[in-house]
Amino acid sequence: MNIYVLMKRTFDTEEKITISGGKINEDGAEFIINPYDEYAIEEAIQVRDANGGEVTVLSVGTDEAEKQLRTALAMGADKAVLINIEEDVEGGDQFTTAKVISQYLKDKDVDLILAGNVAIDGGSGQVGPRVADALDIPYVTTITKLEINGSSVTVTRDVEGDSEVIETSLPLLVTAQQGLNEPRYPSLPGIMKAKKKPLDELELDDLDLEEDEVEAKTKTIEIYLPPKKEAGKVLEGELEAQVKELVSLLHSEAKVV
Amino acid sequence: MGRKVLVLGEIREGSLRNVSFEAVAAARTVAEGGEVVGVLIGDSVSALGQELISYGAERVIAVENEKLAQYTPDGYSQALMSVIKEEKPGGLIIGHTALGKDLSPKIASKLNSGLISDAVQVEEAGGNLVFTRPIYSGKAFEKKIVSEGIIFATIRPNNIASLEKDENRTGDVSTLSVDIKDLRTVIKEVVRKATEGVDLSEAKVVVSGGRGVRSEEGFEPLKELASVLGGAVGASRGACDADYCDYSLQIGQTGKVVTPDLYIACGISGAIQHLAGMSNSKVIVAINKDPEANIFKVADYGIVGDLFEVVPMLTEEFKKLKVHQ
Numbered sequence: 001m002n003i004y005v006l007m008k009r010t011f012d013t014e015e016k017i018t019i020s021g022g023k024i025n026e027d028g029a030e031f032i033i034n035p036y037d038e039y040a041i042e043e044a045i046q047v048r049d050a051n052g053g054e055v056t057v058l059s060v061g062t063d064e065a066e067k068q069l070r071t072a073l074a075m076g077a078d079k080a081v082l083i084n085i086e087e088d089v090e091g092g093d094q095f096t097t098a099k100v101i102s103q104y105l106k107d108k109d110v111d112l113i114l115a116g117n118v119a120i121d122g123g124s125g126q127v128g129p130r131v132a133d134a135l136d137i138p139y140v141t142t143i144t145k146l147e148i149n150g151s152s153v154t155v156t157r158d159v160e161g162d163s164e165v166i167e168t169s170l171p172l173l174v175t176a177q178q179g180l181n182e183p184r185y186p187s188l189p190g191i192m193k194a195k196k197k198p199l200d201e202l203e204l205d206d207l208d209l210e211e212d213e214v215e216a217k218t219k220t221i222e223i224y225l226p227p228k229k230e231a232g233k234v235l236e237g238e239l240e241a242q243v244k245e246l247v248s249l250l251h252s253e254a255k256v257v
Numbered sequence: 258m259g260r261k262v263l264v265l266g267e268i269r270e271g272s273l274r275n276v277s278f279e280a281v282a283a284a285r286t287v288a289e290g291g292e293v294v295g296v297l298i299g300d301s302v303s304a305l306g307q308e309l310i311s312y313g314a315e316r317v318i319a320v321e322n323e324k325l326a327q328y329t330p331d332g333y334s335q336a337l338m339s340v341i342k343e344e345k346p347g348g349l350i351i352g353h354t355a356l357g358k359d360l361s362p363k364i365a366s367k368l369n370s371g372l373i374s375d376a377v378q379v380e381e382a383g384g385n386l387v388f389t390r391p392i393y394s395g396k397a398f399e400k401k402i403v404s405e406g407i408i409f410a411t412i413r414p415n416n417i418a419s420l421e422k423d424e425n426r427t428g429d430v431s432t433l434s435v436d437i438k439d440l441r442t443v444i445k446e447v448v449r450k451a452t453e454g455v456d457l458s459e460a461k462v463v464v465s466g467g468r469g470v471r472s473e474e475g476f477e478p479l480k481e482l483a484s485v486l487g488g489a490v491g492a493s494r495g496a497c498d499a500d501y502c503d504y505s506l507q508i509g510q511t512g513k514v515v516t517p518d519l520y521i522a523c524g525i526s527g528a529i530q531h532l533a534g535m536s537n538s539k540v541i542v543a544i545n546k547d548p549e550a551n552i553f554k555v556a557d558y559g560i561v562g563d564l565f566e567v568v569p570m571l572t573e574e575f576k577k578l579k580v581h582q
């Protein structure tokens with residue numbers, strides 16, 4: 001089976017976030033594999049181990065994504081591809097990313113593509129379904145279970161807490177939801193092996209894409225932090241008095257009850 | 258002037274969801290004086306058209322076909338694309354719900370367009386329609402505009418106020434018949450989880466429990482409090498993983514995103530993935546026995562104490578308040 005995983009390198013949003021020069025400050029920040037993409041990588045490895053084939057992890061980004069790609073290889077992926085957009089485009093959006101990814105994949109003989117259901121930084125959840133549509137293959141989002149039997153596939157997806165069991169077939173794109181699996185940690189031998197696994201680097205030119213074909217359709221005009229909340233009021237005194245005070249504050253000050 | 262804007266009305270168990278009325282209001286802003294047209298998709302949905310009109314749509318197009326009885330990306334995208342082909346709108350607004358998240362990127366791909374996802378606000382500013390959306394798990398916000406093509410956005414439930422319902426508004430509800438070709442994904446089974454009572458993502462009050470609730474029975478006092486306040490019960494991942502409640506109650510990045518007027522977090526530590534689902538709530542109350550818990554950083558009001566003592570007392574106090582009202 002020819003399996004691809006779409007992986008985004010993201011800012012670890014558990015970290016403190018600051019803004020400088022109208023942008024999120026990335027200096028010294030921690031970067032990680034988007035957590036939902038870790039589920040996708042893990043699932044890809046399990047599918048390959050059960051069905052044979054090869055897992056290729058694909059990321060669109062800069063040189064810096066090599067680190068996360070190596071981690072994916074150390075987990076057990078076979079190959080990595082970095083589409084390096086550093087020099088080419090400024091201010092891409094989800095249209096851009098999906099265009100680049102689908103251009104790369106369109107002449108590959110894909111059986112299964114796994115992505116995360118959402119990136120914790122950009123947060124749109126667009127890239128997976130956009131890529132599937134561009135490749136004209138079906139997709140199922142926010143999946144918590146994947147069963148493959150020949151070319152037929154049964155998927156369970158999470159729909160606002162309900163679950164749907166869906167039947168479909170390969171080729172297919174799915175996006176991972178938490179609960180799909182427990183991603184493994186890279187083992188030491190895994191890390192050693194990863195150093196020798198292929199990591200290809202491409203540029204837009206190599207994909208026969210002109211800059212204007214990937215130009216963003218939306219534009220960010222401002223990034224800001226939410227107004228600092230005034231320190232909340234932690235009540236004091238006898239518990240019973242606190243409760244009375246709280247109810248009265250919610251009623252007369254906050255006016256929400 | 259202005260532009261024509263389509264709004265997809267989302268139907269759940271036979272009724273329109275509130276977010277669809279909010280989408281009509283957002284569409285009015287985006288239309289800048291142009292026409293707002295509701296779109297309903299299903300096997301037999303035209304009866305709901307009037308309600309969209311009473312919330313401010315000028316007219317409604319119902320696309321009916323038995324293959325559209327359940328949502329599938331293939332079915333719904335064919336239906337919506339045929340309306341778009343007929344109507345040639347300049348704008349399209351959909352709720353950022355499970356359905357909206359699944360469908361909208363596919364439509365954007367077919368239109369070769371941009372898509373601004375999960376907007377919490379839309380306004381006209383300096384000659385542009387400016388959308389605000391949370392990024393970095395809700396720790397920051399960005400303002401975005403569409404630079405080319407259709408103005409297409411999904412809106413987060415409970416953030417943009419709907420218009421006052423007015424039954425006197427009138428408009429045409431037409432039906433469009435479409436040919437639905439192959440559906441490549443087929444729903445075999447839907448397992449509905451405990452969603453009795455108020456819809457969590459639309460509730461005005463949410464009482465939420467975390468691992469501090471300690472057991473399934475531990476949720477009882479929270480349910481009582483919620484019912485006194487006419488609200489819904491939610492939970493953290495911690496509580497769901499520990500099997501104290503169903504995953505359908507989970508709030509956060511993986512679960513539901515809620516923006517109630519009042520969010521009461523009981524025995525929840527306040528992990529970033531949880532905050533991503535509730536930090537936009539208007540007023541947040543935290544009840545936690547650990548004064549250092551992160552949840553106090555986002556709370557407007559906090560009580561340091563044992564939830565099993567505090568929550569029943571709160572319920573009693575609110576009952577008294579309701580009697581006086």
Ligand SMILES: Cc1cc2nc3c(=O)[nH]c(=O)nc-3n(C[C@H](O)[C@H](O)[C@H](O)COP(=O)(O)OP(=O)(O)OC[C@H]3O[C@@H](n4cnc5c(N)ncnc54)[C@H](O)[C@@H]3O)c2cc1C
Nearest residue numbers: 006007060091092093094097115116119122124125126127
């Ligand atoms: C040429 C270019 C320039 C860009 N410039 C900017 C910029 O100036 N400012 C800015 O904020 N952003 C920039 N981006 C990033 C872009 O705006 C989005 O962040 C990106 O398209 C992903 O959107 P999202 O974060 O909403 O991801 P989502 O759609 O939420 O991601 C869902 C899933 O899609 C897959 N995916 C998403 N992104 C990638 C990726 N890059 N590679 C592989 N798989 C992926 C992952 O599986 C992920 O879990 C640029 C992107 C490109 C291609």
Ligand SMILES: Cc1cc2nc3c(=O)[nH]c(=O)nc-3n(C[C@H](O)[C@H](O)[C@H](O)COP(=O)(O)OP(=O)(O)OC[C@H]3O[C@@H](n4cnc5c(N)ncnc54)[C@H](O)[C@@H]3O)c2cc1C
Nearest residue numbers: 467468469493494495509510511512524526531546547564
């Ligand atoms: C990819 C990913 C996605 C995730 N998505 C989500 C998500 O969508 N939603 C989510 O919630 N989490 C999510 N998580 C998990 C998240 O990181 C936390 O683990 C989780 O939110 C913790 O739940 P908790 O606050 O209930 O438990 P804990 O962190 O264990 O906190 C329990 C709290 O209860 C307090 N407490 C205990 N007893 C009492 C008492 N008697 N009275 C008062 N207070 C008491 C304690 O002081 C403590 O603060 C995600 C994690 C990952 C990695």
